[in-house]
Amino acid sequence: MVGLTVADVMTRDVVTVTPTMPFKQVAQVLAQHGISAVPVVEPGGRPMGVISEADLLMKVRAQTDRREPGTFALARTRRRFRKQEATTAADVMTPEVVTVGPEVSLPHASKRLLTGKLRRLFVVDDDGALVGVLARRDVMRVFTRSDDDLAAAVRHDVLRYSLWAAPEDATVTVSGGEVTLEGELDRRSEVEWAGRLAALVPGVVTVHNHLTCRYDDIAAARL
Known part of the structure; x- marks a missing residue:
């Protein structure tokens, strides 16, 4: 298979807190480990929330704005007040946890980070x-x-595994993350797929596809 998965690059040693951890200890965990957020994990290992620096800052705001929301206050206003009055991790956490499986492809996970404007995804098993x-x-x-x-990744994942190309059919050189493909494959469709798949290999900056073909199957299909 071409490319890396979430499991290949994720951080496995995750700093966590329990829902009953006191507010001050949560702040100390973030400061001691130099992290901007920490998951709140229940005894069974499932993440039940996440606490970010922004959540903790609500306590600072409470020192100047401590008005209790009225009966008809919006839900987000009530959540904000709860965070301001928080004494434990469960009180201050944001319950929405965005998760991903370890087998998900890295490009797909990257897209989720970008489209969701997220800083991190928490990885969970089955x-x-x-x-x-x-x-x-x-x-x-x-x-x-x-x-x-x-x-090595382009030779194995793209040329050998995906296209079944013989070692003598194509050469791969890489400089500064830029991949150059040279040689001759059987069909034009294989040449085009080689360029596309090589570009999907994580870490590749660009692809210079100079491969040629013995038979133009794409043109023949249009006849």
Whole structure:
């Protein structure tokens, strides 16, 4: 299969807090570990909420704005007041947790981060238990892959595994993350797929496809 999955790049050693942890200890956990958010995990290992720095800042705001919401106040106003009065992790957490499975492809997970304007996705197994976290910085690490690693991935995942090309049919060189494909494949459709699939390999910056073909099956199909 071409490309990496969430499991390949996620952070497995996740810092967590319990729902009964006191507010001050939650703040200390964020500060000590240099993180901007922490999941709240129930005894069975399932994430039940997340606490961000923004959630904790509601307590600071409460020092100047401590008005209890009225009977007809909006739900978000009531949630904000609850956070202001929080004494435990369960009180201050945001209950919506965006999760992803470890087998999900990295491009798909990256799209979710971007379209949802999220900083992180929490990774859960089939039972819903927390097994990791995928942050934006984890995704960006793919661009630190060495040129040799990228070349090996293109040769194996694209040319050998996906297109069944013989080793002597095509050569792959990579410089600065830019992939150059040279050689001759059987069909024009294979040439086009080689370029497309190589571009999907995580860490590839661009693809220069100089492959040629022995038979133009695309043109023949139009006749």
